[in-house]
Amino acid sequence: MTSNPTWVLKRFPEGMPGPDDFSLEHRDPPVAKPGELVVRTLWLSVDPYMRARLSPAKNYAAGQKIGEMMRGGGVGEVVASESPLFQPGDIIQADDFGWQPVTTVAAKTAIRLDPASAPVQTSLGCLGMPGLSAYFALLHVGRPKEGETVLISAASGAVGQIAGQIARIKGFDPVAVAGSDAKIDWCRSIGYRTGINHRTAGDLIEAIARACPSGVDVFMDNTAGPIHDAAMLNLNTFGRIVVVGTVALADRFDQPDIGPRFLRRILVARARIEGFLLDDFEAQYAEARSQLTRWYREGLLEAREDVAEGIEAAPHAFIRMLKGENFGKQLVKV
Amino acid sequence: MTSNPTWVLKRFPEGMPGPDDFSLEHRDPPVAKPGELVVRTLWLSVDPYMRARLSPAKNYAAGQKIGEMMRGGGVGEVVASESPLFQPGDIIQADDFGWQPVTTVAAKTAIRLDPASAPVQTSLGCLGMPGLSAYFALLHVGRPKEGETVLISAASGAVGQIAGQIARIKGFDPVAVAGSDAKIDWCRSIGYRTGINHRTAGDLIEAIARACPSGVDVFMDNTAGPIHDAAMLNLNTFGRIVVVGTVALADRFDQPDIGPRFLRRILVARARIEGFLLDDFEAQYAEARSQLTRWYREGLLEAREDVAEGIEAAPHAFIRMLKGENFGKQLVKV
Numbered sequence: 037m038t039s040n041p042t043w044v045l046k047r048f049p050e051g052m053p054g055p056d057d058f059s060l061e062h063r064d065p066p067v068a069k070p071g072e073l074v075v076r077t078l079w080l081s082v083d084p085y086m087r088a089r090l091s092p093a094k095n096y097a098a099g100q101k102i103g104e105m106m107r108g109g110g111v112g113e114v115v116a117s118e119s120p121l122f123q124p125g126d127i128i129q130a131d132d133f134g135w136q137p138v139t140t141v142a143a144k145t146a147i148r149l150d151p152a153s154a155p156v157q158t159s160l161g162c163l164g165m166p167g168l169s170a171y172f173a174l175l176h177v178g179r180p181k182e183g184e185t186v187l188i189s190a191a192s193g194a195v196g197q198i199a200g201q202i203a204r205i206k207g208f209d210p211v212a213v214a215g216s217d218a219k220i221d222w223c224r225s226i227g228y229r230t231g232i233n234h235r236t237a238g239d240l241i242e243a244i245a246r247a248c249p250s251g252v253d254v255f256m257d258n259t260a261g262p263i264h265d266a267a268m269l270n271l272n273t274f275g276r277i278v279v280v281g282t283v284a285l286a287d288r289f290d291q292p293d294i295g296p297r298f299l300r301r302i303l304v305a306r307a308r309i310e311g312f313l314l315d316d317f318e319a320q321y322a323e324a325r326s327q328l329t330r331w332y333r334e335g336l337l338e339a340r341e342d343v344a345e346g347i348e349a350a351p352h353a354f355i356r357m358l359k360g361e362n363f364g365k366q367l368v369k370v
Numbered sequence: 371m372t373s374n375p376t377w378v379l380k381r382f383p384e385g386m387p388g389p390d391d392f393s394l395e396h397r398d399p400p401v402a403k404p405g406e407l408v409v410r411t412l413w414l415s416v417d418p419y420m421r422a423r424l425s426p427a428k429n430y431a432a433g434q435k436i437g438e439m440m441r442g443g444g445v446g447e448v449v450a451s452e453s454p455l456f457q458p459g460d461i462i463q464a465d466d467f468g469w470q471p472v473t474t475v476a477a478k479t480a481i482r483l484d485p486a487s488a489p490v491q492t493s494l495g496c497l498g499m500p501g502l503s504a505y506f507a508l509l510h511v512g513r514p515k516e517g518e519t520v521l522i523s524a525a526s527g528a529v530g531q532i533a534g535q536i537a538r539i540k541g542f543d544p545v546a547v548a549g550s551d552a553k554i555d556w557c558r559s560i561g562y563r564t565g566i567n568h569r570t571a572g573d574l575i576e577a578i579a580r581a582c583p584s585g586v587d588v589f590m591d592n593t594a595g596p597i598h599d600a601a602m603l604n605l606n607t608f609g610r611i612v613v614v615g616t617v618a619l620a621d622r623f624d625q626p627d628i629g630p631r632f633l634r635r636i637l638v639a640r641a642r643i644e645g646f647l648l649d650d651f652e653a654q655y656a657e658a659r660s661q662l663t664r665w666y667r668e669g670l671l672e673a674r675e676d677v678a679e680g681i682e683a684a685p686h687a688f689i690r691m692l693k694g695e696n697f698g699k700q701l702v703k704v
Contacts, residue, residue: 088638260633279637296626299594302644303613304422311637313462 040065043106043135043350049090052287052358057090057349058106065138068118071100072140075112077133077347080368081160082108082260082354084192084283106135106350110167111149111156119143127151129159135350137370154332161365162339163328165314166194170315171279171324174199174256177310180208184253186209187244187270189263191231192340194365195280198328199256200228201337205345208254211247215360222363225336240266251275251323259284260293266309268298277309286358340364344349374399377469377684383424384558386692387622391424392440392685399472402452406474406573409446411681415494416442417528418592418617427624440469441683445483445490452475461485463493469684471704476598490664495699496673497662499648500528503614504655505658506651508533508590509643511612514542518587521545521578521604523597525552525565526674528699529614532662533590534562535671542588545581547597549694556697560672574600577702585609593618594627602632602641611643620692674698 039062046059068074086108088197089100090358100106110133121143122128128146133139149156154163161167173195180186190196202251203210204227211242212223212231220231230247237243242265244252251272257264261284267277285293301307316326331337342362350368357366373396380393388391400462402408410649419441423434434440441452448460458464467473483490487667488497496503507529508703514520520537524530525546537544538561546557547567554565564581571577578600585606601611619627636643651658665671676696678687684702691700 112681257633258632264633279633282634282637285634292630294629295631297592297594297629297631299613299627300600300616300619301645302643303616303647305646306645306650307643308645309636309641309643311635311640311642313640314635 039063040136040138043120043346045090045100045102045104045106047102048092048162049202049289051289053087053090053351053355055351055355060348063136067117068140070118071112071129071143072118073122073146074116075110075128075130075133075139075141076115077110077112077137077139077370078127079111079134079157079160080108080135080347080350080370081110081164082350082357082366082368084281084286084358086354087283087289091290104274108135109133109160110139111159112141114274117143121150121358122146125190126155128272129156129164135347137347143163150182153222154329154331157341157367158339159248161341162198162337162368163193163325166238166365167198167337168324169314169327170195170198170202170322171328172314173278173280175206175266176256176317177312178254178256178276180206182207183209185209185211185248186254186256187213187248187252188228188256188258189213189230189267190283190317190360191223192257192363193360194331195336196256196258196336197226197340197364201226201331204228205331205336213244214306216363219363220342234263241269254278254338256280263287265296271301271305271307273305275307276307277307279309279311283358283360287349288291326368341369342366344368346370373397374470374472375681377681379424379434379436379438379440381436382426384528384534385623387424387685387689389685389689390636393515394682397470397529400474402450402474404452406452407448407456407462407477407480408450409444409462409467409473409475409703411444411446411471411572412461412472413445413494414442414467414469414681414684414699414704415444415498416504416684416691416702417499418615418620418692420688421617421620421623421692425624438648439468440490442469443467443494445493446475451477456480457480463490463498463501469681471681480485488663491675492673493699494701495528495675496532496666496671497659498554501532501662501671502650502651502655502658503646504529504532504536505662506648507614507646508536508588509540510651511646512588512590512610514540514588515573516541517543519545519582519584520588520590521547521582521586521601522562522590522592523547523601524592524615524694525557525562526616526697527592527694530590530592531557531560531674531698532671535560537666538562539665539670547578550697554698556674568597575603578604581615588612590614595619599630602635605635605639607639609639611641611642613645617692617694621688650692666689676700680704
């Protein structure tokens with residue numbers, strides 16, 4: 037029996053997770069119980085929401101316990117099936133892959149992929165959770181009108197890159213905020229009108245004002261932190277803020293986020309701030325997925341991936357994504 | 371010609387306004403120009419929104435200049451009319467009374483009152499701007515469902531007292547936050563299920579948790595400040611916060627409001643925060659006013675007033691309202 041190197045949570049991170057918060061254990065490959073599949077992991081996804089699971093505090097995602105295997109979205113090939121739904125050789129996507137080369141997945145949570153339709157890892161990116169998040173957060177919560185300025189933070193990230201392109205397709209005016217000039221250049225190439233490198237822009241409030249001369253109508257907030265604050269000060273009357281992620285707080289996860297509040301501004305602008313979780317839109321996944329797939333196959337959606345190689349790289353990929361060092365959707369190719 | 375003591379703005383207040391920010395000048399009674407009415411002032415209204423006008427900063431309400439007469443809502447009797455719309459003897463309400471015993475009002479902004487229908491000063495309270503604010507902020511923005519818990523700050527104030535009673539009429543579960551035990555007792559008597567005296571409650575987060583055992587579904591925020599923060603930490607999934615007023619910030623009006631932000635909580639709870647200004651609902655005033663009047667005449671709406679006597683008392687009434695020392699809708703009887 038070959039070894040199956042498996043990442044487990046060693047301790048709860050304090051602030052920004054580090055490599056020492058995880059340990060690689062050599063386990064035996066798992067065996068499927070009834071209703072389960074044994075899957076050879078091809079791709080793992082690391083996503084901001086996973087930070088919230090690494091905390092003893094109550095949170096929206098089921099928490100991860102110390103000593104437990106790390107889990108997240110993945111794509112793999114079925115090698116053994118204890119379910120009539122799948123056969124060996126099927127390529128599947130599921131949200132609950134272990135961070136290990138061979139893992140088990142509950143058959144009822146798996147989705148069969150058609151490798152001829154799109155590269156299978158797009159099911160973890162533009163055609164998966166990040167793409168669906170971009171679609172619903174922008175169109176169903178932010179609800180921009182034609183020509184309105186849509187400011188998007190983490191604009192080249194998994195969610196932001198799709199949101200920007202949907203905004204372009206729909207005739208909105210997307211403006212990027214990202215952490216390097218290369219990211220901003222790429223954002224322009226996929227349809228953002230312009231962008232702001234928040235690491236070099238100096239006064240972010242002024243930089244957003246220059247990039248958005250008509251103000252910000254919809255702000256898709258993937259980060260929280262100083263970008264949020266600067267966006268609030270450029271918000272138009274009846275502006276909308278969709279809180280999709282708070283990755284800028286990943287380094288002080290269990291501490292209160294202290295800073296300026298904007299209640300007077302919210303009142304005066306009649307702004308609307310609304311939190312977003314993808315799960316609430318499950319009933320409409322199929323419709324959105326088929327729209328995203330259509331755009332993708334028409335060449336209207338470009339998907340940039342940042343690929344770390346090998347199961348050993350999984351924590352590293354997770355941490356660099358939390359730090360914003362990734363460029364595109366962060367994946368691990370196993 | 372009799373003297374007409376008139377309050378003018380002497381200087382922009384720093385933080386909480388004080389009596390020395392205003393001065394009483396003896397002016398001649400005004401004469402009506404075409405389209406204007408000369409009105410004997412019966413009642414003046416002092417309202418939180420007026421604080422924002424006493425600032426050199428750009429704001430939503432037209433600013434007041436140094437040396438200019440103070441202005442606000444009022445009720446009075448027409449003594450001379452340069453408009454075919456009104457006759458001497460008519461009782462009118464308008465939003466732009468001067469703080470003086472005899473003032474002029476643009477006829478097109480005046481509303482004729484029927485003293486037989488309700489006491490005329492209710493047009494400044496439960497049947498006027500505060501009542502309409504309560505109606506639209508609660509029903510059109512907060513949109514509680516039957517049985518949901520509605521937490522209301524400044525609960526015995528001009529807006530809060532009407533919001534609590536509408537919530538009771540509509541079958542919601544209203545809970546008061548106010549600044550004295552007497553106010554809380556009165557809130558209970560008009561239909562609030564229970565209440566919290568925020569000046570004596572100690573840990574406000576726990577006090578709200580005890581008063582709202584099923585959590586807070588809708589928070590009607592008339593104050594901002596620490597009550598807002600404690601409400602956020604008791605907010606249910608899909609909770610809604612309507613930002614109606616920020617009177618708790620009146621003492622640091624031109625400074626940033628620094629404190630905990632709740633973006634992670636907003637995300638996790640999929641909360642919605644929305645700013646409210648009454649003006650946006652102008653097209654529906656008539657409908658709301660007739661509903662409020664119906665409830666009032668059926669005895670379902672009680673209106674408590676806090677009356678300061680005499681034009682000399684106007685700044686004092688304004689300041690005590692900003693400090694939350696009033697008990698009920700603050701008026702000045704001239």
